[in-house]
Amino acid sequence: MAESARDLLDSIATSFTEWRPQASGESVVDGPIAWRGYDDARARAAVRTGESESVVCGQATVGDIEVALVVFEFGFLGGSIGEETGRRVATTFQRARQRRLPVVSVIATGGSRMQEGMRALSQLHGLAREIAATRAAGLPQVSVLCDPTTGGGWATLGAGADVVLALPGAQVGFAGSRVRPDGDPRAYTAEAHWDTGQVDQIVDRKHLRDALARWLRLLTTPAPRAVDPPRALGATDSPATGWDAVVRARAPERPRAARYLDAYFAWREPIRGDRAGGADDGVLCGFGWRDGAAVAYAAQCGTATRPAGFRTATRLVRLADRLGIPVLTLVDTPGAAAEDVAERDGVGPAIASLFEAIASARVPVTSLLIGEGGSGGALAFAAPDRLWTTPDGYFSVTSPEAAAAILKRDTSEVPATADELRLRPSDLVDLGIVRGIVGP
Incomplete structure (x- = not known):
């Protein structure tokens, strides 16, 4: 079972102010496609996790850098992405651009929420749009892949980040464990994605805060001018021929x-x-x-x-x-x-x-x-x-x-x-x- 969003927050951020969502103004029994029992499932998930959705979003301090932070709550319907998830994440990216903040996404998700059908899957278009707009604004994006990171969460917020960190042994892949074809299960690990150049670093859980702080400092503190070349470390004389x-x-x-x-x-x-x-x-x-x-x-x-x-x-x-x-x-x-x-x-x-x-x-x-x-x-x-x-x-x-x-x-x-x-x-x-x- 993935860590709770609040535990992850406490372990990587020295301060956090949650951006409380505004009501969407739309209330449909059992969701947009009237999936029987969906409202009850959401209510149980809220009681179990203490959260009202599968993401917690806000402004945080990581190291000495202020960031816009998205943290998935896997305990809420498997961290699945529904309409409200997409709305909250989109709002976070928009506020990041307004405040000139880098974005950190800590991901633990099984993918799009089946109980909302194509209305859920279509959130990926919105996430891609926000990622692109934030990239165009010159703001860095860092993702942290927790266990599991699959489906649209991997294919947008995860793989779409500038720098991708992953926890050891995390399940990573577009196909989740219950639907992928037979094959080598190691291909769906963070380590395999590092081998094939899809993950930048595997970071031990205890070092995650420090790793994020270092990356955020690097990505937000550019040298002000062209740098001089290094000094020679080898021979000092010129070759004769x-x-x-x-x-x-x-x-x-x-x-x-x-x-x-x-x-x-x-x-x-x-x-x-x-x-x-x-x-x-x-x-x-x-x-x-x-x-x-x-x-x-x-x-x-x-x-x-x-x-x-x-x-x-x-x-x-x-x-x-x-x-x-x-x-x-x-x-x-x-x-x-x-x-x-x-x-x-x-x-x-x-x-x-x-x-x-x-x-x-x-x-x-x-x-x-x-x-x-x-x-x-x-x-x-x-x-x-x-x-x-x-x-x-x-x-x-x-x-x-x-x-x-x-x-x-x-x-x-x-x-x-x-x-x-x-x-x-x-x-x-x-x-x-x-x-x-x-x-x-």
Whole structure:
């Protein structure tokens, strides 16, 4: 049995003022479709839970941030979404926009309320409209998936949030346990949705308040200007030749993205996945705290970047742009994944979307080349006007090996081809590709 809404409220908010609903002015015996016994079922649910509907809504303080809060009461008819539920949630989103508050939805629901038929299901249109309007207003939305989060509650308030947190072991899925077809039950867990990039973080119940407070601070405290690139953590001297630059960038001991991010930020929180069933562990995305403000980051980890990695970075840049948060990208890949699976997964459109997201961003994007810069798969992560490199980096139209093969040169000519490509950090400065070489 899910926790009561009031218990959840007490555990995550330091203050709460409930927004009491106004009477709808409509009273129909046994609801809009005259479902026999519906009024009695609602009355029993009210006595059992102490609530008049399946949601409790109001203004709360989480950490030091004021939020508009929606908390589901699963004990009230399984947290199902009916007309009055939809009306209360819509009012909460409208007040959030009026007061410029982020929205937090703590969800425990079995889906739409059958006793109200299509009048209940149609509430999903209204929820989607409020989510879209709040997104357009530049306000962040965070959802917390409790057990269970299924049906329309998952497909609107849950999956439609900017950041999705979930409690361990929570049942999550569009189909509820009583109606889904036979198959692997693990697919309907929070952990499975994290694996496939539909949930950003699994958060232990005892850490939920702190996690929400950190996320809300990040999403509501943008850095006021473009950020400087990180300092170099590896070599300090320039490579003598193009091939030396390639060898240095490919060295396994060279500092990678995680080390740069840890040195740059006081602390950070990750987002995960492309929201389309894919996650690339070779791309780190999220928001970090630096000098008292938030910066978004998208960082390649030195592996071939998969379609899901490009799409996750695109999601990150677009979210940061909407919230007014500057972006830092770290470039480090031998190139985009090129095997048949990547092609079927849409690597070309994924790269195109990231190019477009960075090109159209209204917030400043700062980029640092920390290792390999292999062709368009690397360039897609780079800001065209705010790009720096470390002494460990190289950028190339294609790898020296591929260039030699295309030109039908012997493999012994690969080092010389690297020199001809002019891909050293100093060459990139001379060619006007990067602004400069960062120091330690």
